Amino acid sequence: MERIGIVGYHQVRPELDLQMSPYECIFTAVRGALDHAGLKRKDITTVISATNDYYDGKTISNCFKVSAGGAYMKDESKVEMDGAHAAQYAMFRILSQNHKLAMVYGFSMPSCMPFECTRILELDPTFDRPISLMNSYSTCGMQMRAYMKKYGVSEEQIAEATATNWKNAAKNPLALQEAQKADMTAAEVLKSDYLASPLRELMYPLLGDGCTALILAPEKQALKITDNPVWITGVGNCQETYYFGERDLTTSLSMEKASEAAYKMAGVKPSDIDVAELFGYTACEDIILAESAGLAEKGKGDSLVAKGCLNPSGGATSGMTPCATGLNRIIEAVKQLKGEAEEHQVSGVKKAIASGQIGFCAQNNIIYVLEGGN
Amino acid sequence: MKNLPLDLEKMEGDIFTSKGMVKAEFTFWVGLAMDKFYDGTTDQKFIGTKCSKCGKVFLPPRNRCGDCFAKAEEFVDLPGTATLKNFTITPWKITERRAKKGNKNALVGLVQVDGADSAFMTEILNTTEDKLEEGMKLKVVWAKRIKGHPQDIAGFEPVGGA
Numbered sequence: 001m002e003r004i005g006i007v008g009y010h011q012v013r014p015e016l017d018l019q020m021s022p023y024e025c026i027f028t029a030v031r032g033a034l035d036h037a038g039l040k041r042k043d044i045t046t047v048i049s050a051t052n053d054y055y056d057g058k059t060i061s062n063c064f065k066v067s068a069g070g071a072y073m074k075d076e077s078k079v080e081m082d083g084a085h086a087a088q089y090a091m092f093r094i095l096s097q098n099h100k101l102a103m104v105y106g107f108s109m110p111s112c113m114p115f116e117c118t119r120i121l122e123l124d125p126t127f128d129r130p131i132s133l134m135n136s137y138s139t140c141g142m143q144m145r146a147y148m149k150k151y152g153v154s155e156e157q158i159a160e161a162t163a164t165n166w167k168n169a170a171k172n173p174l175a176l177q178e179a180q181k182a183d184m185t186a187a188e189v190l191k192s193d194y195l196a197s198p199l200r201e202l203m204y205p206l207l208g209d210g211c212t213a214l215i216l217a218p219e220k221q222a223l224k225i226t227d228n229p230v231w232i233t234g235v236g237n238c239q240e241t242y243y244f245g246e247r248d249l250t251t252s253l254s255m256e257k258a259s260e261a262a263y264k265m266a267g268v269k270p271s272d273i274d275v276a277e278l279f280g281y282t283a284c285e286d287i288i289l290a291e292s293a294g295l296a297e298k299g300k301g302d303s304l305v306a307k308g309c310l311n312p313s314g315g316a317t318s319g320m321t322p323c324a325t326g327l328n329r330i331i332e333a334v335k336q337l338k339g340e341a342e343e344h345q346v347s348g349v350k351k352a353i354a355s356g357q358i359g360f361c362a363q364n365n366i367i368y369v370l371e372g373g374n
Numbered sequence: 375m376k377n378l379p380l381d382l383e384k385m386e387g388d389i390f391t392s393k394g395m396v397k398a399e400f401t402f403w404v405g406l407a408m409d410k411f412y413d414g415t416t417d418q419k420f421i422g423t424k425c426s427k428c429g430k431v432f433l434p435p436r437n438r439c440g441d442c443f444a445k446a447e448e449f450v451d452l453p454g455t456a457t458l459k460n461f462t463i464t465p466w467k468i469t470e471r472r473a474k475k476g477n478k479n480a481l482v483g484l485v486q487v488d489g490a491d492s493a494f495m496t497e498i499l500n501t502t503e504d505k506l507e508e509g510m511k512l513k514v515v516w517a518k519r520i521k522g523h524p525q526d527i528a529g530f531e532p533v534g535g536a
Contacts, residue, residue: 120470126404127434130524132469133482133495141462142484149508196464196482241440243432245459245484245493 001265004091005222005229006370007101008037008215009331014176014208014319017111022056023068026107029211030070033103037215037225044215046099047071049078050086050106050323054118070103082106082279083212084326084356084366088235090216102216106324110207115322122359124242136281139244139360140204141196144284146249148198151299155198159186161283161305162203162317169314171343174328176208176319203282208319212327230334234266234369244360255292255355255365262353263294266369270294273369274349275309275336277329279316279357286315289362293353312336312344326356330368337372407435410449415526418516420452422490433490452489454514456530459493460484461506479503485512485530497529505532 010032012018012025020028034041047069053061062069062078069076075093079085083106090102119136123129147153163184169175170182184202192202222229236258240247247253263269276295280286287301290310296303304310311317313332316325333354335341355367404412407423411434414421422431425439425446432439432446439446461483465476481503486493498506499515512530520526 114473116468116473117470120468125400125402126408127524128495129470131495131527132467133480133497135466135468135473137466137468138462138464138482138495141464142460145462146460193465194463195466196462199462243492244495245486246491249460 014210018209026068029213033213082326082356105213107211137196141199159189165317169318205320210321234262236261237366252292259293499529500531
């Protein structure tokens, strides 16, 4: 595959209640990404967004975002998934050779919608929805129970990894302010109320309003724009079954397949990866995804968090903006590769992975292999 | 926690709300397999389907096996007994209209009916939190008023009492 370069990006720092309209927020991110890359709107030929009609309270919600997203009179489309999926869609556009520069953005404003309720609308309306037992809390709780039981992992270990995520968020200048908890301890995590046992309130991310934009370019173009691009050298995406009761919750089969494909495309092995920015809802899910991506032995993934090579930004715990979280993971991995991650920089990062997901307990995963250098 | 749904009453004065012009009550065609399933619950019986290729049994039923991509149109009668695969205890009740933390915990189980290869979420009744254990044997509790609806299954309870 021709290498695709990430040449510019901008993340609006998420807030619990952002004092911007959706369109001001999107404009800030997209304008910011153009400025970051030193480009003009006219240079962009295609704009791909990741938003969700239910989150936006509108149908075909991208049609009102055209001017804010820089798509006026341009090729434009959207995915109703995570921003990381929009980036793949943009890659296809570029690899088809019909487009030179692609703008990707992911946006949502959870302060304006009942996020946990809208997730119920993901469920099978003929059985799971009317029963009203399956939701983000109950599924994350069961996932954690299954994982802990199978590998003999303790609640304390998960709480320790969770506390590290909160502490990492404190070093991330783009984390939600309320998620920056430099003094968080496992004991405090374990004192918080149960959302759905063994999952506790402090194990679940805070939601933040925000938008993240990313500009992708084909190899030749990327080298004209910047001396220091980050390359997407591999991508993989896999969809597991919807039926929750048939899934092995102790692992992520979709992450296994997706990472296998991405590593093959990039010609790398899991052991080559220096840092991983993965989109898990909880620290437990981060760990499961990392193990499934081959970074650690099954049941031993919490060591990656302790070592600092899994979600040094704090991951979704640093503030979860639905539809933008996967793009945030990509940007964080890009920063690590460029040595721009400041306080949460991991030293000597040559190869990184970043992932996005959709569905309950990451039914679908998409993963990128990213590499720096010319 | 800020992850709660909006409290529109509290926000009154700060925002204006639009209730919308369309009263959107959707209908969903359950399909032939689920139609049969709800015929079954009306008679207080479980009816699943079996994959024509791998032989996996699905409950609730569906007409295809995603793995084999083969038809699963053979109906099979299944008993009212089951195994608890996983569980969680939660004070949260989340529907498509509201998310509310209640005063009482619900015991939510992932339950695999004997003879089925799939499992579904249901409430575990007539027992206490500390008695729940993966692998425990359960039996179905039918609702008092049966109406061919998912809530015909009131839940499952331990075999032989709590």
